[in-house]
Amino acid sequence: MTSEDNSRTRRFRALTAPGTPLRHGLDRIVKGRTGALVVLGCTREVEGVMTGGFHLDTPLTPQNLRELAKMDGAIVLSSDLTRIVAAGVQLMPDPTYDTVETGTRHRTADRVSRQTGVPTVSVSASMQMISLFIDGERMMIPEPGAILGRADQALRTLERYTTRLNEVTNQLSALEIRDQVTVRDVGVVLQRLEMVHRIDVELRDYVIELGTEGRLINLQVRELESGLENLTEMLIEDYRDEAAGITFNLEALGSLSTAELVDLTMIERAVGFGTSDLENQLYPRGFRQLFRISSLPKAVAARLLEHFGSLQEIFSASLGDLQAVDGVGLRRARAIRDALAWMAEAEFDELA
Numbered sequence: 001m002t003s004e005d006n007s008r009t010r011r012f013r014a015l016t017a018p019g020t021p022l023r024h025g026l027d028r029i030v031k032g033r034t035g036a037l038v039v040l041g042c043t044r045e046v047e048g049v050m051t052g053g054f055h056l057d058t059p060l061t062p063q064n065l066r067e068l069a070k071m072d073g074a075i076v077l078s079s080d081l082t083r084i085v086a087a088g089v090q091l092m093p094d095p096t097y098d099t100v101e102t103g104t105r106h107r108t109a110d111r112v113s114r115q116t117g118v119p120t121v122s123v124s125a126s127m128q129m130i131s132l133f134i135d136g137e138r139m140m141i142p143e144p145g146a147i148l149g150r151a152d153q154a155l156r157t158l159e160r161y162t163t164r165l166n167e168v169t170n171q172l173s174a175l176e177i178r179d180q181v182t183v184r185d186v187g188v189v190l191q192r193l194e195m196v197h198r199i200d201v202e203l204r205d206y207v208i209e210l211g212t213e214g215r216l217i218n219l220q221v222r223e224l225e226s227g228l229e230n231l232t233e234m235l236i237e238d239y240r241d242e243a244a245g246i247t248f249n250l251e252a253l254g255s256l257s258t259a260e261l262v263d264l265t266m267i268e269r270a271v272g273f274g275t276s277d278l279e280n281q282l283y284p285r286g287f288r289q290l291f292r293i294s295s296l297p298k299a300v301a302a303r304l305l306e307h308f309g310s311l312q313e314i315f316s317a318s319l320g321d322l323q324a325v326d327g328v329g330l331r332r333a334r335a336i337r338d339a340l341a342w343m344a345e346a347e348f349d350e351l352a
């Protein structure tokens, strides 16, 4: 599936998520056990398969949808999903479109969606189930209760993963300050970062499917991930060194299977550390550490690194040395020295 397909599917899943008028209407139909076939747009291709029925052009409200679903035939919505264009429509898609669905309602929904490219929704009267047919696929629209259970479980996993990620990131900071970082130490952080990323993607899908009921989950996810937002970019700034053969391609982590992700040598190979020895020492530039000094403007931090070349050099710089950098006066130089001293103390405690 291309990313364009993916975002189209996400859009329609969002449109059928709890809180939308369409979903309210569909839920009422499920409760009323009547079933329905709804075409989510009225293009020329859709008009080509429509016969009979009533032309309405009435607002899409849960009540209207529920009432019109009592009639035999399909309901056709306007392409912006704000109006009901027609009801009681007989759809006549080309029967040569392959479908594995059983039951005429679901077969028709599948064929119409494939033939016209417009998504359709079927509500099964016998199974009390809502399905979305889009781009040749059928997706069940689960009940919010079922998604909430899964989302809750994923949240608990995310909580464990972010705690561990914070732990290994703090350990990495301590080692960076001691100048004792190895490929293994960075590999462990990347491993944990990717695990958090994967569970985050899963949770984002749940949030979309839950619609308005997903707001709390969304807040909890943001809360758990606060402070981790720029970690990927900072690690790249610190460790990518093309000249030394360290490609540090973090996108490659996404191609590792779950089994491969637990193996640090696979991570090292995918990302590209320029060595296969996990105990090999690495020399971070120090972006991540400097950006932790809140009073220091980012531009000045970047200039400091450019001037000194590495965090270790900044650590051993005198007040006078620091002031040689554009934007650093005596006060700022003192603030940098104090912050670094404080950091060193805190990080040595971390390793103790």
Ligand SMILES: Nc1ncnc2c1ncn2[C@@H]1O[C@H](COP(=O)(O)OP(=O)(O)OP(=O)(O)O)[C@@H](O)[C@H]1O
Pocket: 035, 036, 037, 071, 072, 073, 074, 089, 090, 091, 092, 102, 103, 104, 105, 106, 107, 108, 123, 124, 125, 126, 127
């Ligand atoms: N080609 C079609 N165009 C419009 N509506 C249709 C079409 N085919 C089926 N339907 C609608 O689906 C209804 C149920 O048909 P049928 O019992 O064959 O479906 P089903 O797939 O077994 O559905 P369910 O899972 O709801 O029992 C029909 O009464 C009609 O309202």
